[in-house]
Amino acid sequence: MSAPRPRYSDEQFKSLFEPGGVIVAGASTHPAKFGFTALHNILANGFAGRVFATNLEGGDILGVPTVAGIEQLPDGEADLVFVCTPAGANESVLRACAAKGVRAAFITSAGYGEAGEQGREAEARLVALCEELGILLAGPNGQGLVSTPASLCAQIVAPYPPAGGIAIASQSGNFVSSLMNYAVQTGVGISRAVSAGNAAALTVGDLLSWYGRDEETQVALGYVEGVADGRRFYDQVRAVSEDKPVVLVKGGMTPGGQQAAASHTGSLASEGRVFEGAMRQAGVCRAATIEEAFEAAATFATQPLPKGPRTIVITTAGGWGVVTADAIWGSSLELMGLPDDLRASIDQKLPPRWSRSNPIDMAGGETRDTIPEVLEVVASHPEVDAVVYLGLGIQSNTARGLMTGRFYPEYGLERIADFHQRQDRRFATAAAEVSQATGKPVLTATELALADPNNPGPATVRETGRLCYPSANRAVTALEHMWRYSQWRQRRGLSV
Amino acid sequence: MPTLSEADSKKLLAAQGIPVPTEEVASDPDGAAAAATRIGFPVVAKLCGDGIAHKTERGLVRLGLADPAAVRDAAAALLGAATPEDGPVGVLVAPMVSGLRELIAGLVRDAQFGPCVMVGLGGVLAEAVADVAFGVAPITRVEAGEMIDGLASQAILGPLRGEPAVDRERLIDVLVGLSALAGDPSVVSVDLNPMIVSAGVPVAVDALVEVAGAGAGGGR
Numbered sequence: 100m101s102a103p104r105p106r107y108s109d110e111q112f113k114s115l116f117e118p119g120g121v122i123v124a125g126a127s128t129h130p131a132k133f134g135f136t137a138l139h140n141i142l143a144n145g146f147a148g149r150v151f152a153t154n155l156e157g158g159d160i161l162g163v164p165t166v167a168g169i170e171q172l173p174d175g176e177a178d179l180v181f182v183c184t185p186a187g188a189n190e191s192v193l194r195a196c197a198a199k200g201v202r203a204a205f206i207t208s209a210g211y212g213e214a215g216e217q218g219r220e221a222e223a224r225l226v227a228l229c230e231e232l233g234i235l236l237a238g239p240n241g242q243g244l245v246s247t248p249a250s251l252c253a254q255i256v257a258p259y260p261p262a263g264g265i266a267i268a269s270q271s272g273n274f275v276s277s278l279m280n281y282a283v284q285t286g287v288g289i290s291r292a293v294s295a296g297n298a299a300a301l302t303v304g305d306l307l308s309w310y311g312r313d314e315e316t317q318v319a320l321g322y323v324e325g326v327a328d329g330r331r332f333y334d335q336v337r338a339v340s341e342d343k344p345v346v347l348v349k350g351g352m353t354p355g356g357q358q359a360a361a362s363h364t365g366s367l368a369s370e371g372r373v374f375e376g377a378m379r380q381a382g383v384c385r386a387a388t389i390e391e392a393f394e395a396a397a398t399f400a401t402q403p404l405p406k407g408p409r410t411i412v413i414t415t416a417g418g419w420g421v422v423t424a425d426a427i428w429g430s431s432l433e434l435m436g437l438p439d440d441l442r443a444s445i446d447q448k449l450p451p452r453w454s455r456s457n458p459i460d461m462a463g464g465e466t467r468d469t470i471p472e473v474l475e476v477v478a479s480h481p482e483v484d485a486v487v488y489l490g491l492g493i494q495s496n497t498a499r500g501l502m503t504g505r506f507y508p509e510y511g512l513e514r515i516a517d518f519h520q521r522q523d524r525r526f527a528t529a530a531a532e533v534s535q536a537t538g539k540p541v542l543t544a545t546e547l548a549l550a551d552p553n554n555p556g557p558a559t560v561r562e563t564g565r566l567c568y569p570s571a572n573r574a575v576t577a578l579e580h581m582w583r584y585s586q587w588r589q590r591r592g593l594s595v
Numbered sequence: 596m597p598t599l600s601e602a603d604s605k606k607l608l609a610a611q612g613i614p615v616p617t618e619e620v621a622s623d624p625d626g627a628a629a630a631a632t633r634i635g636f637p638v639v640a641k642l643c644g645d646g647i648a649h650k651t652e653r654g655l656v657r658l659g660l661a662d663p664a665a666v667r668d669a670a671a672a673l674l675g676a677a678t679p680e681d682g683p684v685g686v687l688v689a690p691m692v693s694g695l696r697e698l699i700a701g702l703v704r705d706a707q708f709g710p711c712v713m714v715g716l717g718g719v720l721a722e723a724v725a726d727v728a729f730g731v732a733p734i735t736r737v738e739a740g741e742m743i744d745g746l747a748s749q750a751i752l753g754p755l756r757g758e759p760a761v762d763r764e765r766l767i768d769v770l771v772g773l774s775a776l777a778g779d780p781s782v783v784s785v786d787l788n789p790m791i792v793s794a795g796v797p798v799a800v801d802a803l804v805e806v807a808g809a810g811a812g813g814g815r
Binding site: 326328329330333372373374375376377379380587590591 | 705707708709711727728729730731734737738741742745
């Protein structure tokens, strides 16, 4: 199936995400104003293109000589204008920008569709004007955009995330910020991010659709409250799903949330179950929360897609395994039985007290090389589709206790703490290497990812570029998203 | 919004491969009794006409009629209950379809997503359970299967108290048949409520097709 005809050309999207130069219209000398923050963030995060700024009084801001009017800027040097001027000034700003060759505008100004009848009329005029001028219109009332391949941080919120394969389109600017905070925390990075604001012209669906064509993006992540044209949105995300995964959070699924959405973006939430059905049919991974959405997207961006549901849990402690087995049982994944030959292989590596079933509970029988070896033999088994590994970081956790006590480093504590930490680094590296070698997902989960992110276990998982899941249940949820998407593709004869 | 009579609704559905009972429309009590004899007892008799949408509420359904005399009496009473607003009417005579499970299915035209096919759990608990799944028409057989998998009450679709599992392929036939009707702009909505699962096959024992008004040319 082909996607609906894009509202904007790929050249216009390139002007938005990879501009040669940017104009900040309405730059401010006051550090608390959006017009200052936007210019600051563009300059401070390494944007390589030219940066221009307008300010009615002229003068220097952050080393950029401002001009009073766009007319004074050189021709053909900027592709994107970041608009921080009051709504009333925007028509003349945009006309002047178009004359200078600008092809895309991000408009932060409020006072449009969210501001009553007059605002809605102003928004309609803005849309018509940009159409007349051939300018891609993002916003208004948005918080900005990020494009890491261009080192572009054109936003009035924070943070600037690490580079990676997740592209974000959101009706809520603050959720963009939340997701980028997760990117900073976990190290799983972002390609593009746009706060769509009122989405007067450029919609979340248009962005997701372009992310499908964007070579820098591996997975598209959206937040919507309502969509203006459900059928078009459906056709757009469905076409993306055929190329790469789409993760979506839909706000306003309950009457309470719908009421909040109406006053937030003025969009009417469509009937929940029709939306739900349409998204399932389109292959979209629906997440209930923003952290679930981020973790699903991060998993798609960093793990191979499972070809089947058969999952093995490897754990160093019984209780963790039991609860994880429950989570898998309650999902569409399969807590597979241990094949006889695999059981026999593990018998070679562990003393007889290990569980001899799935979850594979090593029950403290592991020695120096056991964990990497068991990971390898389990993931390599042809019947196994996915692995969840629990218990990373406990040796370093013990080391931390030794290192913070008053006896350290005497009594041989330094040597043993070093050993413990080295082991966890090995285990984290082994999990990533085994996954790469086998083409199967291997998810590592420990609360230490949050409780002690500098623990060498989770820290090394981050260094491998992967997500260390804060709990086994969250790993299982992320893995199930992958399996559902894999099934959706397989049923349609698409590659996995 | 005008509706087709139950008999005409079912004719339209049967042409799309949706299982409906073998039934006949009679114009008088003797004709109804003769039809019942051909169909086999027990039967159900209902007043049937283009304008009749709420049969149960109006007491226009008689169940479990065991012999010709009972059919004759019921038919006379049903015809007597018709009002001038009902227009031309007849008596629909149908076999009693029995089964423990009821499902619902339909076609709706959603303001956001356009024509959508629906499937769900039916019966007296349906409203409380509210287990339904939608798909955007047109749907493929694979997508119809995914809708069925999207229902929460999977256990109810399996073998149940001596009855076989719901025949998945026949239920997919129903959903794909409804999807095909989405392409006809004169069909505004379809409501199959209930479908009784009989020997695994979901049979539309009642059906209501809403059609676009004369000259309205479809839409919602």
